[in-house]
Amino acid sequence: MLEVKNLMVFFENALAINDLSLEVKAGEFVGIFGSNSAGKTTLMNTIAGLTLHKQYREQRKGGERITIVGKILLDGEDIMLIKPDYRVKKGIVLCRERHPVFKDNTVHENLLLGGYLRNGREVKESIEFVYDLFPALDRLKGRKSGLLSGGEQEMLAIGMALVARPRLLLMDEPLLGLSPAMQQEVVRAVKRLSQEGLTILLSEQYARPIMPLIDRGYVIENGTLIVTGTGEELMDNPEVKAAYFGM
Amino acid sequence: MTSSVLIFGLVNSAILMLTALGFSLIFGLSGVANLAHGAIYLSSGYVAWIFLNSLGLPYFLAVPLTIVAAGLLGAAIYWLVIMRVRGLGLSEVIATFAVGVAILEFFRWMGFVTYEFNLPVLIKGSLDISGVSVDYQRLVIVGVGILMAALLWLFAHHTKIGLALRGMAQDEYTALSLGIDSDWAAALSMALGSAIAALAAVVTLPLGIISINLGYEVLIMALAVTVLGGLESITGLVVGALLLGFARTVTGTYFDPKWMEVVYLIALVLVLAVKPSGLFGKYKELEERV
């Protein structure tokens, strides 16, 4: 479904993604693992088109020089130069890191906004699905989302992405800053989504709860691919063990 | 005396709110402090005048056309000027101010400098309210003011596009990641805000003569109301307009009418000095931009 080929992203002269290639097949659950500033967010934002948007924006006002080279293919079609909203239309939806939600709006309004590009019936269906996936959100639907806890906001951010009806769901560090109980809740949801057939590309620094679930994974450092393999292969890899499981 | 202060205070507040509404909407939704606001307001007055007098269009055609034209002008200003400096706060302010001056001076150059330009009222005549004679146009202004505030509130809270624009205002990248186009949203806010400025012009300008300097005065009025009421909240805007409207009326009635225009500036300075986020504002953005 998604193919990234020899991707390089520069911020001015600093290389954030270095000659990275990866693939996500339909129905797969693929993980990207890396420590702080490994390039996870840059990769996710580049696939979702946000880096392209920023590049244009900066270019227009003569700001930071951002360079993106390589290929990003969705079902064989090159989407490198496609604007973010069209990528959403094509089914690539990103749930950004640090659970950004629209804080002045209620939980329900946030979910409605997630369905901005979808029709009324689809939005209604998806919101029902989200409330079923995260019953906590159903109870909080009238609450201003700025008043939610970090974990609740993460559930809401995932919910918003789901109402956008992704074919490929990108999740950037969904476990960041959550309590162990909340992490379990999110992992349970991700597992269910994957089992129901959704294609997922998830980046995480905290690999322990995710690695056992994935079909394949990529470990990156400083924007460069270090190892790749199935979940079991990665968990058996001595380097990965040392870095992510402290063994 | 008291009833006249009450009635004209209310009318003045409605005028202030209507003239500030477009400016506040654009700032709240797209973060652009549109200093061309006064120019858009005033040029709508002249455009309406041209439609009515030079082209001889009937009132009920001229007014909607003027409002649409102002909306297109607003969107054009976004695409041609603001988009290029988007995100550079100071450049946005300078660019929109320059566009405003250019528009106003264009009308001056075209010869719209004499005192012959005025717009017709919607309904002629006046009404006696507890001994005070109020002309229908002033009542129309109050009605339109209330209606617009209510409509905008509904639009912002209960329509998909309104929600999307507010979302974009809160967090651009998240809105983008859900498929909302940021330039489209900002251009739409500019169009809406400008159309509202035109509506304000068409209903308030019949009270007097149209003159170029009004463009600058209206900008100051809009800034004063918006700074006083804080941004992004229609409630703040209404309260800001009421405070200034009554302050203005009281000044004119009990002190000296020549102080009426100064009230705005005093209010602006006081609020910026004492509570820069406005009486109801959560955000401290405008004073950083202006």
Ligand SMILES: Nc1ncnc2c1ncn2[C@@H]1O[C@H](COP(=O)(O)OP(=O)(O)OP(=O)(O)O)[C@@H](O)[C@H]1O
């Ligand atoms: N807009 C930018 N300008 C300059 N450098 C940037 C920009 N965005 C990211 N970088 C740099 O690119 C590198 C990768 O950053 P990125 O945010 O992708 O890492 P990450 O893996 O998501 O890290 P974290 O786990 O902390 O979220 C970092 O060195 C970062 O400083």
Ligand SMILES: [Mg+2]
């Ligand atoms: Mg990151």
